[in-house]
Amino acid sequence: MSEREIADLRRLKTLEEESIKGLSEVAKLAKNPVVDGLISGLIFDSRKHSSWLDAMIGLKTRGIVTETEKDQLLDLLRSHVAIEKSSLVDYQKIIKAAEAKAVKPALGGTTEDNAIKACLEAILEDEQRHHGILEQLINTLSFMDTSVVDVWWRLWTTAVPTAPTRKGGKYAAPKKSSRKKAK
Numbered sequence: 001m002s003e004r005e006i007a008d009l010r011r012l013k014t015l016e017e018e019s020i021k022g023l024s025e026v027a028k029l030a031k032n033p034v035v036d037g038l039i040s041g042l043i044f045d046s047r048k049h050s051s052w053l054d055a056m057i058g059l060k061t062r063g064i065v066t067e068t069e070k071d072q073l074l075d076l077l078r079s080h081v082a083i084e085k086s087s088l089v090d091y092q093k094i095i096k097a098a099e100a101k102a103v104k105p106a107l108g109g110t111t112e113d114n115a116i117k118a119c120l121e122a123i124l125e126d127e128q129r130h131h132g133i134l135e136q137l138i139n140t141l142s143f144m145d146t147s148v149v150d151v152w153w154r155l156w157t158t159a160v161p162t163a164p165t166r167k168g169g170k171y172a173a174p175k176k177s178s179r180k181k182a183k
């Protein structure tokens, strides 16, 4: 990574930190639980983005994991995977129940059921991502030569899925024209 690229990542990190500050002001003011919940989620995401940028910048200078650290990390990560797995199962079960009601207005399905389903599905997507990241981390620490910096760079392409942000994907930015139409 060149000095210029590092500077770019640092600039992005500054923007994330500004987002955290600005959104925290909103969260402080919010009395409505949905406003608070949604804005808090954005703050946590911005913290995540800031940490990820830090991790990439830091890899330039601190790519080493000692054997003792590796054993301790693996122990903790493995026990946490069990917790994540059971929460995945719980989310799936509860979403199924919400789904059964949500799609059938004739059976009493309401806006509330649809909302619960949508919210839990979004969380489930995050949980699946968490599970993937933990598994990839465990694999890396267990089987790879972690003194090779490329092993760590590779995690950004294997553990962190980017598909939804691709053009035309679920989270693609709205086109200018479609924004006008929506007004």
Ligand SMILES: [Fe+2]
Binding pocket: 016, 019, 045, 046, 049
């Ligand atoms: Fe961000």
Ligand SMILES: [Fe+2]
Binding pocket: 084, 126, 127, 130
């Ligand atoms: Fe999780």
